[in-house]
Structure formats: structure tokens, C-alpha cells
Amino acid sequence: MSAVIHPSTWTAAGVVGRAVGPVAAFLAMLLCAAAAHKFRDRARTAAAVSALAGIEARGAAVTALALVEAAAGLALLMAPTRAAGGWLAAALWGGYFLLLSRAYLAGRRDIDCGCGFGRAHARLGRTQLLRTGALALLAAAVAYRSDALDMPVEPARALAALLAGIALFVLYLAFDTLAGLGARPTGAHR
Amino acid sequence: MxxxxxxxxxxxxxxxxxxxxxxxxxxxxxxxxxxxAPAGALTLKQALKVGDPAPVLALTGLDGREVRIGGLREGRAQLLLFLSPNCPVCESLLPAIRSAQGAERDWLDVVLASDGEPQAHRQFVQAKGLTRFPYVLSEPLGRTFGVAKLPYAVLIDEQGRLAASGLVNTREHLESLFVAKEHRVGTLQDYLQQRDRVTASTGDGRG
Incomplete structure (x- = not known):
């Protein structure tokens, strides 16, 4: 019987060990999709960076941000660089979480925070804060426990982990689409 | 495997x-x-057009405090809701007004307006728990904004201009005024015409 279902793996450490692969794959896909989204809509990203950080972001800065995000995603996919990718992703989402929290506490709820993949932007609320904070924690957890994954991984287990990551990513997209329903088109402000 | x-x-x-x-x-x-198509407030024919500066009026509320209508109000918009104690639809709209005041308190002040004998309105305010809203009685105020039917709402933007107005029978009608302000369209009718023009010009025949 495989170690996957062996009772010795039914411990917290065993569960974490099994979750690292799928979660890392999910975060990697999310980061790569976010990077592609930023690259495709650089003007909106620049506006979001300006609104959140209070600095004027130019095209080169937006491209650099997208590249860093993509690098973190790719690093998460590969075992030797998974920890570094996880810490980089945690830093990116952690910084983003702080900027969102600052805007939220300052009452700037109508800004386009660039929180979703849709064309419209939802009002900045606790959902966006919780989501970003949870992603930062997940990335940090993956980085911290990246050694929990037994190496080398047999191909079938790697495939199952990848499929689990894809499933999480598709569910995240569905959640993102539902959260964006009723949001206002970008550029409209009260 | x-x-x-x-x-x-x-x-x-x-x-x-x-x-x-x-x-x-x-x-x-x-x-x-x-x-x-959104359920929007029906805008009746009126003297003031959307975008026109709203008249600035200083009125006295039921509680004796001064209530200033229109003008520049420290970056805050103002919603005037015209109602009457003997209007059942107005009563059914009150929960929506309370929740709108809570949800939009960052940028909006709500003022209730009517006319007639103060005593009946005082009882109405007490019975319906409306003491936290400024409540004015002024016939000229209604005439100024062309109020012919109730409940009627007028939204004045942060610059003191008329942003939207119309007959509001439901929560959706009320929220349509906020959306009209947000999208900078005067009325639901304007919005639908604008949308139809865009659809016709782009040839987007998804509908």
C-alpha cells in the first residue's frame, strides 16, 4: 500500500506534507495568471498601484512587478526553488495586504484595488482583505513546510497534486467571478 | 499507479x-x-435638470435645528426623500432608507421632507423611529424640485448639483439614483437610451 494512505501519514505533519504540493501548484497558477493579467492591462495596474501606494507607477515598474510575480509562481512549481518562491509570494501578498488594509482603514473603499481578474472592480471590503491575507499565509506556509514533501515524488502523485492545484485554481476563478458580480465598471466613482 | x-x-x-x-x-x-435593464426611479417632468445647481435653502427641521439644503456641504452629497405619513408606499420604503443611510454614510446625508401640520409628522417620526433623520416641512421645497407624487427622491451631489431624482417605490428605485450619479447619467431613461445607442453603434447584438 502506498504511503499516501498509510495510517502513519494520518498525522498533522502527514496532511501538511500532502497539501504542500497542491497548494504550491495552486499558488503558482494564481501568481502566473495575475502576472499575465497585470501585463495585459498595464494602465489599470498602474492606476491601482498609484491608488494604493500613492506613487506614480510607470509601464516599466508594472512590467517589473508582473515579472517578479511570474518568477515567484515559476519558483513555486519547482522543488529546489519552492521555498524561495513561497517566501517571495508571501512578501508580495503580505505587502499588498498592508496596502489594502491602509486604504480600507482610511475609508478609501471605492478605489480600484486590482483585486480581481474581471473588468469591473468591487468595492474594497473585508472579502478582499481576507482573501489577500489568506493567500499570504498560504504562501508562507508552503515556504515554511516545503521540505515536508517527500522527494522524489512518484509521477502519479505529482499528477494528482497538479490536478488538485488546477481544481483549486478553477474554484478560485469561480469565486472571483461571483465576487465581481454587481461590481461597477472600472473608472466609475461615486 | x-x-x-x-x-x-x-x-x-x-x-x-x-x-x-x-x-x-x-x-x-x-x-x-x-x-x-435596471429597475430605476421614474423621473417625472421637472423644472430642474440633472447637472443644474440645486437651490440652496436654509430650513428649520421638526426638532428646531437648521437644515441646509443644497450648496457645497464639505464634500458630502444629500438625498432628499419626500414622503407623507399617510402614504403606505413611503412607509414600506423606510427600511431601505435606513439601510442606505448606514451603507452610504461615508458620503451621503439623508433628509426627509414633507409638508402639512407638524403634529402629525412628529407622531409619524416617533412611531417609525425616524428621529435620527433631519425632517423638514416645506411646501416651497417640494415645489422647487417639482415633486408631484410620493415617495419622491432627489439626490444632490457633492458640488451642490442635481445628480438624479425620481419616483422611488422600491429599494431598487432608490439605489438606481446612486447608480445614476455614479455613472453620471441623469435618469434611467437616459441610461437605457445611451445603452441602446452604444449597442447599435458597436453592432453588439448579444441581447
Missing amino acids: NFVIASEILLWIAVIALGLLCLALARQIGVLHERL
């Missing part, structure tokens, strides 16, 4: 398929959101 891993792979494929189904349904709901 053993049986357990094979079944796990199949399960994840099933979850992906279900996730894609959820995504497709969510997108379809989004398309329906765009296609459905």
Missing part, C-alpha cells in the same frame, strides 16, 4: 469539471446582469 492514486486523480478531474461548470455559470450570471 495503485488504485487509490488512480481514483484520486479521477476525483480531482471531476472537481475540475465541476469548478469549470461553476465558473461558466458565474460568467453566465454576469452576462445576465449586463443584459437586464
